[in-house]
Amino acid sequence: MLFSSIEFIFIFLPVFLLIYWLVPAKYANTVLFLGSLFFYAYGEHIYFILILISLLVHYSLTRYSYGKSLRCRRTCLILMLVYGFGTLFIFKYMGFFETNWNALAAYLAAHNAAVRLPVISLPVLSLPIGISFYTFQIAAYAIDVYRGKVDPEKKFVDLGAFLCMFPQLIAGPIVLYSDVSAQLKVLHRRRWHHVESGLKIFIIGLSLKVILANTFGVLWNQVQTWGVSSVSVEMAWLGILAYTFQIYFDFQGYSLMAMGLGEILGFRIPRNFRHPYTAVTVTDFWRRWHITLSSWFKNYVYIPLGGSRCSKGRMVFNMLVVWAFTGIWHGASWNFVLWGLYYFVLLVFEKLILYPIINRVKKSSEGREGISAGERAARFFGWLYTFCAVMVGWVIFACSSLGTAKDYVRRMFCYLYQKEAWMLGRDVLVMTVKQYWLYFLVGAVFCTAAPFAVYKNNKKHPAMIALLLLLFGVCVYKLNSSASNPFLYFRF
């Protein structure tokens, strides 16, 4: 079930909230757990068993190993991690593994190598929705228990409520146990002011998704249907700009909806985005984009490997591991790995070359008042470079074949520009700009912090409430009448 669907907004949500509010406080977590399981099972008929088994495994092993010897705890941790990531591998990456293994086997056989690999054929399994998210979540819980950061949850229902909580189950921010554990124990967390403020955030997220993201999705789909070799340079840029906005408003809208829903239920779900398209360096971008994922990788992969407190070479290796895995997490395909490695190269460049320069310049200009013109210019060029780098990154992310991505980037930069037999004319470009210019403008405005500051300062103003209701009405109308409602981060 999508948040941006009539079924969710008008049927599941009100019925769930009614039950959640009516039951005595001590059953609130049970209702949340069972309701979330229903929510998940509605869309994923058989595979919700997997999440239950995962819960059982982690619940029993963390409680069993609590207080025992280090060896016992470590073995239990390894078991839990192997189970979690093993299941993730089987359901998500096995097909990818098989394709590459067989390709390697064919290559070796064709070249009469000394080592031969057998050709394997593995069963094709469909991807359970949200498995990438909840696997990481429960793994974080297991590692935190091992480290002693949290105590293992005694009540199965509470652990279930943490993991399966429907606001964040399918695509929401990767919530850590420590984020919600306190609230899970608070019996009187159902408050009307939470509902009021949560609903406002939910409507904002819904509008971003339905009004902005879906519209940009139509344009991007159109550009792809024409085919990259038939679009002009300007159209290629417009197309990828549409995708850039689409994936941002899609994901941010969904994360805001998750935050709003969490708040209605009485939980504080962490922010996932902090105006990423205003970043001035790629490092800054990754501190603002999908924050919960990058902090998961930082805390549970980068820092255990040594982080940056080691030799430069080791640090580069650590970053390589983190970014290769960040890439592959997004999908079982080589273009995602390439996307991760693309950012790895940029981030290493920034860490080893760009930032030392910036720090040196900053030191030399310490003590001066205000922001100099030079700094303003630097910030502008930094933003321009980052935004273009991010756009090119999305080309690699969006085009499932590397050849298409390469063609697209070439088209964007006029490199080896070849006049094709048929090319979209200027009139199509003009028509597209006429149709979408307002959306691009609004999109650009909503990439900045300004509209959100306006919202924060005027939360209770009647005009704001009227505006939110109007937006809600527009969204409901669009959802009811159109069929184009894709959610890009859904294949995770």
Next chain:
Amino acid sequence: MRIMSWIKAYPLTAIMIVCWIAGGAYFGSGRMYSSIDAYEHAPQAEDLLGSLKADSAQTKSVVTVDAQKTKDDKAAAEKAAAEAAEAERKKHPFSTVKESYLDDAVFIGDSRTDTLRLYAGWDNATYYVKTGTNIWSILDDEVTVGKKTMTIEKALTKHKFGKVYIMLGVNELGSGTAESFYQEFKSVVARIHELQPDAIIFVESIMHVTQSVSDSSKTVTNSAINSRNKLLKKLADNVTIYYIDENEALDDKNGTLTDKYTFDGIHLEAKYVQPWKDFILKHGVVK
């Protein structure tokens, strides 16, 4: 009153509760009606027999014409050769033509013919296309002719064409059977012939879809398309009505639409309309 002060404190919540009650009733009942409706009017079953026949008809017959005869049988041989040539001409009546061949041609079809209209660059031809149309509504679909809007049937009375190309079939896959589709197609072609008695009618085969679209859909499958194409072939008399199979130019070795030619698996990308264009120009009929 307590309720009034509660509404003043939480206005959005109050309004949303009203929306939920109203919306829940409205959408909930709507959903109930549509699910009852779907249960009662279950979609027609696929043409299983046709698809089975299509699957088994993989072996191609090999025809060899042996025209080597001795001097004594030369006359008979020549006669036989002439007859064979006539038979071959009936089987392969096509020749390669130039673009000007299409000056008096009209293309009738759905969104896939629309890709031809948009990308082929054949401004000399006429296009009567309607996205989403099907064989049952095609003659009544409205198109713009000059400054006026009229149905395709009327438009065919207004202007004389030398060639009529028609390709339909994908939008009908979800309803009816191959046989009912064929019968309707037959009557549409007969009507077109009535309205354009001097025109050559080219029945284009239904274009395949890619393997992935075919695998992931219950109705839009290449086996359903193939079973209908088999019936469409029967329409050709090779005198006025010809059957041309553009899938020959667009398929990959598995008999499905080549993946790289399309993004959504159903419509050709602008650049890859070229094989279809070449195919049409290679299959002109010159009397």
